[in-house]
Amino acid sequence: MRTAHIQRDTRETRISLDLCLDGTGKSDIRTGCGFLDHMLELFARHGDFDLTVNCQGDTQVDDHHSVEDIGICLGQAFTDALGDKRGIRRYGQFLLPMDETLVLCACDLSGRDYLGWSVDLPAAKVGSFDTELAKEFWLGFVRRCPASVHFRELSGENTHHILEAVFKGAGRMLKEAVSPDEKHLQDIPSTKGVL
Secondary structure: OOEEEEEEEOOOEEEEEEEEOOOOOOEEEEOOOHHHHHHHHHHHHHHOOEEEEEEEEOOOOOOHHHHHHHHHHHHHHHHHHHOOOOOEOOEEEEEEEEOOEEEEEEEEOOOOOEEEEEOOOOOOEEOOEEOOHHHHHHHHHHHHOOOEEEEEEEEOOOHHHHHHHHHHHHHHHHHHHHOEOHHHHHHOOOOOOOO
16 A cells, blocks of 8 residues: 655644545545635545545634645655655546536656646635635645646636636546556566565
8 A cells, every 4th residue: 555644843834644545535634724625525535545634724824834735745645655656657637527617637747846727716715715825735736746737727617616626636637647557567576475
């Protein structure tokens, strides 16, 4: 099982995160930000990742530090769980419809960090969540899991739907990218007989 545990303590946040790439989509998310909890639950479910996140952050200021630092921790968890990345597909893509919304999500786990964010969010807030923080989350992710990640909104009017499509599509995109590539499995040394 490809797993990782991340503990991050800063002046602004205390985060504990556990990730299993070969899970069933179970999640226990407590970020202090209800909308982000919802997005990460959807991300885990659609990626079949088991994900536990507990964050105590300076949300009395705003959600910025918590959202960015959780993105950093999730990226680090993917990096740790993947190890040398041998035998994975590396590329992933998913085109996700969400009612009037259509979002293309694509990635290359290349070791080079880039975020292509072509997402137009009509509303500045969903509930109390500052929608501009979604980009900060994924910037944090690619900085710790160096990858070329692209989100492109092809259509959309409802900000909740657009962000939901981004996080659901990201789960499915990464599920494909981290899955075993049958063509290259023979390149991985056998662990048969090794305890």
